[in-house]
Amino acid sequence: MRSRTPALDHVADDALLAGVALGDDACVGAFVRRYQRRLFGLALTIVGDVGVAEDVTQEAFLRIVRHAAAYDVRRGAASTWALTITRHLAIDALRLRRAIPTAPDDQVFATLASPAPSPEDAATQSDDAAPAWLALAQLPQEQRRCVVLAVIYGRTAAEIAESESIPLGTAKSRLRLGLARLRDLVAQETS
Amino acid sequence: MTSSPLECDEVRDDLAEFALGLLSGRERARVLDHVVSCSTCRHEVESLTAVGDRLVTLAPSSDPPTDFETRVLERYRANAAAPRRGRGRELGLVAAALVLVAGATALVVRGPHAPAPVAGHDTPLSATLAADGHALGHLWVSASVPTWIYVSLDDASWSGTVWCSVTLRDGRTLDVGAFAVHHGHGAWAARVAATGREVREARITDVAGHVIATATVST
Numbered sequence: 001m002r003s004r005t006p007a008l009d010h011v012a013d014d015a016l017l018a019g020v021a022l023g024d025d026a027c028v029g030a031f032v033r034r035y036q037r038r039l040f041g042l043a044l045t046i047v048g049d050v051g052v053a054e055d056v057t058q059e060a061f062l063r064i065v066r067h068a069a070a071y072d073v074r075r076g077a078a079s080t081w082a083l084t085i086t087r088h089l090a091i092d093a094l095r096l097r098r099a100i101p102t103a104p105d106d107q108v109f110a111t112l113a114s115p116a117p118s119p120e121d122a123a124t125q126s127d128d129a130a131p132a133w134l135a136l137a138q139l140p141q142e143q144r145r146c147v148v149l150a151v152i153y154g155r156t157a158a159e160i161a162e163s164e165s166i167p168l169g170t171a172k173s174r175l176r177l178g179l180a181r182l183r184d185l186v187a188q189e190t191s
Numbered sequence: 192m193t194s195s196p197l198e199c200d201e202v203r204d205d206l207a208e209f210a211l212g213l214l215s216g217r218e219r220a221r222v223l224d225h226v227v228s229c230s231t232c233r234h235e236v237e238s239l240t241a242v243g244d245r246l247v248t249l250a251p252s253s254d255p256p257t258d259f260e261t262r263v264l265e266r267y268r269a270n271a272a273a274p275r276r277g278r279g280r281e282l283g284l285v286a287a288a289l290v291l292v293a294g295a296t297a298l299v300v301r302g303p304h305a306p307a308p309v310a311g312h313d314t315p316l317s318a319t320l321a322a323d324g325h326a327l328g329h330l331w332v333s334a335s336v337p338t339w340i341y342v343s344l345d346d347a348s349w350s351g352t353v354w355c356s357v358t359l360r361d362g363r364t365l366d367v368g369a370f371a372v373h374h375g376h377g378a379w380a381a382r383v384a385a386t387g388r389e390v391r392e393a394r395i396t397d398v399a400g401h402v403i404a405t406a407t408v409s410t
């Protein structure tokens with residue numbers, strides 16, 4: 001039976017996770033409802049298969065419940081924490097399947113990796129993603145493509161080198177330089 | 192301890208993939224072996240990991256298959272109901288102390304009598320925490336047994352320790368506990384020795400006893 005507690009749908013993330021940590025399944029249900037689209041969307045983006053993505057997302061939620069007591073808001077937003085857990089599981093699933101991912105051809109990649117992403121596109125992002133979007137938009141396109149492929153699509157440098165038709169060393173250095181540049185941009189933003 | 196530059200050079204181009212969890216097997220072990228002994232590269236990995244964590248919020252959302260939520264909750268309840276020797280140790284470790292849930296801003300008291308994952312399907316009671324007509328946060332009281340109170344303060348303009356107490360409908364007052372509020376934000380959950388329906392009012396005070404906010408719970 002599905003439990004539905006509308007009041008909990010408005011509880012702050014950290015308070016909700018506190019309830020999850022205490023084993024309150026109404027809080028668990030509210031957390032699942034709040035994040036299922038985002039976690040499943042990320043899993044599907046990485047593994048590219050609905051069934052595998054569902055398995056990954058289910059496992060992510062169970063892991064979140066199991067470790068909710070360890071969530072520390074000082075280390076990041078609950079959304080980021082939940083997405084990171086999902087991402088790691090999805091990457092593991094991708095490697096287990098030994099699939100060779102092709103270059104993404106979806107609209108998300110086209111937008112994120114376009115030659116000149118518009119700052120206005122940040123407005124279409126969720127509140128917690130807009131700053132990341134604005135920082136990403138400042139990277140040179142070749143670095144941005146590598147960063148997006150690695151972070152959002154879980155591609156290794158070797159896979160990026162193949163899909164982008166560039167040497168492995170170039171893929172590695174673009175990824176490192178892109179992330180380092182983003183780190184500096186984020187630092188400037190917060191200082 | 193910092194490793195030699197040569198060692199750092201050997202792993203430099205792999206640090207980003209390592210930070211993003213993309214390396215596996217031997218490659219990961221090789222980088223890890225260096226990172227644990229090199230504070231410079233370890234710091235680099237930590238900072239790149241933080242960047243990756245921020246970027247993952249850009250991933251697109253997508254509707255999961257029909258009844259996904261139901262299937263997740265069924266798995267959760269099956270896990271919660273199953274006997275688990277391993278989890279006993281895990282719970283014991285967690286239950287041994289106060290668990291910092293939201294950094295310095297939120298405490299969850301999870302003592303030795305903290306509940307096993309117990310279903311509580313009833314809708315919690317909710318109320319606005321307010322002072323002088325201004326909303327400062329929210330309060331929820333679970334309708335399940337045992338009763339838990341969840342508090343979220345979002346608009347208190349100060350930092351410090353606050354006390355939370357509840358007044359029951361029979362006039363008794365129960366202390367819920369002391370909690371930390373930092374820069375106007377705090378959230379916590381704690382057990383209350385009363386049923387949810389018995390709770391009439393919650394009161395947040397500072398250490399001097401001055402009332403910061405109150406919430407009246409309607410049944």
